[in-house]
Amino acid sequence: MKGTYLGEFEEVVLLAVAIRAGDAYGAAVVNEIEQQMGRSVNLGAVHSALNRLQEKGLVSSEMGGMTAERGGRRKRLYSVTAYGRRALEEIRQLRNQMWDAIPGTAWGQLNMQ
């Protein structure tokens, strides 16, 4: 397994996979990120991020679910592994912990200036 450091984009992709649970594949992840974040992403960036996540063991994949829209081609369906879920939770916890550590006066002083 590669290092477990999760980049910002990788985190977003991992979250998108979690949101689209059961139907998370390249195009779906692109749609999800574009909807949620309001910015356009390249398919290549998503594919390469998914690839990296899988190498790190945060997601797993299997082939399946062909539709006419895709010209009868199969999708690679990703799902978050237990390890992936724990990584997301750890990030969230770390953020919360840091939020909690911000003293109440911080915002006030900023506003004063």
Add this chain to the structure above:
Amino acid sequence: MSPPRWPGYLLRWFCAPHRVEEMEGDLDELFQQRIREVGLRKARRRYVRDVASLLRPSLMKREQYDYHRPTNTTMLRNYLKIAFRNLITNRVYSFINIGGLAVGMAVAMLTGLWLYDELSYNRYFQRYDRIAQVMQNQIQNGEIKSSRSLPFPLIHELKTSYKSHFKHIVTSTYPEDYILTSGEKKLSKTGQFIDAEAPEMFTLQMIKGSWASLQDHQSILLSATTANALFGDADPIGRRVKLNTNMDVKVTGVYNDFPLNTEFHNTQFLASWDYFVATNAYMREKKWDNHAVSIYAERQPNISFEQATASIQNAELNVIRHLESMKGEAATNPQIWLNPMHNWHLYSDFKNGVASNDSVQYVWLVGLIGFFVLLLACINFMNLSTACSEKRAKEVGIRKAIGSLRSQLIGQFLSESLLVVVIAFSLAVLIVTVSLSWFNELAAKQMSMLWTNWFFWLFSLGFIMLTSLLSGSYPAFYLTSFQPVKVLKGAGLARIQLGRLASLPRKVLVVTQFTVSITLIICTIVVYRQIQFAKNRPVGYSREGLLMVPMQSSDFYGKTDLLRRELTNTGAVTDVAESQSPITGVWSSNDGFRWKGMAMASTDKFATLDISPEYAKTIGWQFVAGRNFSKEFASDSSGFVINETAAKLMGLAHPVGETIHWKSQWMTNNVEKPYRILGVVKDMVMESPFKSVKPTVFLLAGNPNWINIRLNPAVNTRAALPQIEAVFKKLIPTAPFEYKFADDEYATKFRSEERIGKLASFFAVLAVFISCLGLFGLASFVAEQRTKEIGIRKVLGASVAKLWAMLSTDFIVLVLIAFGIAMPTTYYFLDGWLKNYQYRTELSWWIFAASGLGALIVTLLTVSYQSIKAALVNPIKSLRSE
């Protein structure tokens, strides 16, 4: 409503195959969706952008099979093992295959080295591209004559009026033999007197001294071997050397010997041109009619040879047309031109102002033959390896059934043939290394393996790749395409499928092989017959026991009578005579003869040889009419003895007693003098035995330069030589005793023809050998394939003789076809070759018949061994079911 196509190709080409499906799916899905959301144009643009973003290295990485890594080396080892086992099982085929290919490659390498040597002639000089020899074209008797000898004042003309075109202009004498004396040591060496700029222009590799070392008048540069021969290990710099008897020089430099494939390979020392002129009264006159100078020039980098030639071409004419004494010369329209160094070797003969390309054709002909021998070997190799591989169809089927991929099988067969070719190549390199010294002797060259030449390795590598690919391609691509079920079900299926189509190219190849072989056999026979024909030519004098001594310095002159007396007194010598030029050469020829019934002098050139009266007895003249010169008649000094050719040319029925008038600038001081014919002798072959004899007049003019000595046949040569040497040492102590045997010298006249003959027979033997190897292999293969058929025929009553005939006829027909092709082509070429010789043998029909018959017999012998073996097999064995 579809996306652009080309990004899809890119995707499929670059991205990992196992990802392409999902990627294309995603791309299509997003595209359809975007058409609805943002319209077709934008959707298309996004599509292209997405594809571009997908072309990244992490997505191009091919899928790794789990089982690849651990089994790769195991399978490779297995391939190697199978390859070696195959080589050992088919021992005979392998031997024929590898041996034949190795011999072919070795021959190709040797010819390649020879070609390289010929084409790199003179490249030793670093300024190869910029050096030229100044030449002169003159019109004589309506024909352009090109000459390297230039008039002396041209040096001054070029160096003053045309200096701007040239970086260096270097004047030189011709290479000539000189006696080098240092203390007690005396050596005769060939050398040139040359301008001081020469070492720099010809970029001499100086061991001692520098390029400027020739600037002093009395300086000399020695080649390393000469320096070693004169001074041993002692430092030669500053030592004094005497050249002949009249020149004193000091050694100022030593240079590496010029390699054999350069223009100056004979030159063993370089001395100062200015000193030569200073010590030579004739040269000091610097007259326009002194044609005894060679001039070399190095052009300026910004000027081409053509431009330089254009400006200097009238350099001589512009001056001499104003000189009264040179009117005759000016009428020949002398044109000066530059002959670039790269043309010196292969374009050295000029006919009517145009360089003949005979030697270039000769070089390419040898190259072509080498190529053909290699081709023969390759044909064999391909033939045999495809034939053998047909037996491996089953192996392919089993491998496939077990799970081999086709790509793996292709790799296996290709690497197998690569292995065999590499073995053959190493063998070839070995053969070449071992035989190179022998080949050098044969070809009279100094070639060495080009171990450090990247071109050689590149070429070898390319050749190895090509041969292994070609010979391995049939099993690799064809055999592996079968479905395992079919191959395994009927063992013979693959073979049947090949059928007639597969054997046709093989037949063509056999015909090609034998055409080349028969051609070479015929050539060899004809070359040898031509040599033998010329060797059997009556020479008109007796060569055995005839010693020739050049009179190398002025000390010889005036001592000839003394020498004659002393030499005959030793008892080892019967006769001594002087002559102009040795008996094996004609070094003097002149025109200006006028005989009965002619108003004007003839333009025919006669050999004019100055002799002493003893000449007749010494060399064994055979008189047809008249008598020899005699010392008793003073009038004989204006007498001629002529040869039969001269008598025939003059058309005189009774030449003896006739008077001939002769006017020659050199021999009679431009005054017409009458000469009386005293005798006629049989023609003597003094020059090339392949040429017709020149009309010759012998006379007593009193300045011969060779001494001919007839040894006493009763005395052993080995005992006679020291006695003769002692006499020379006593009477002429300043010159080393140097001699040549007439029969040795005569033998050298055949050297180049004998070389062609040896080369031709070398190639012919190899070509026949290789062809027979191939034929042997093929015959045995065919016999093996037809084992069952032969068995059935035997059961049905065929006799051994009939079976033998059946199996052999196929091959005989092929050889006959080859003979039919070879005969007219060789006739055409050899007819042209023989036309080069004035004295030549005939192309008789039996040569062709004999070589055809020979090829047929060899074929029969080769094939019969296999066919009789096959025909003798008990049908029970061959028909037994497996």
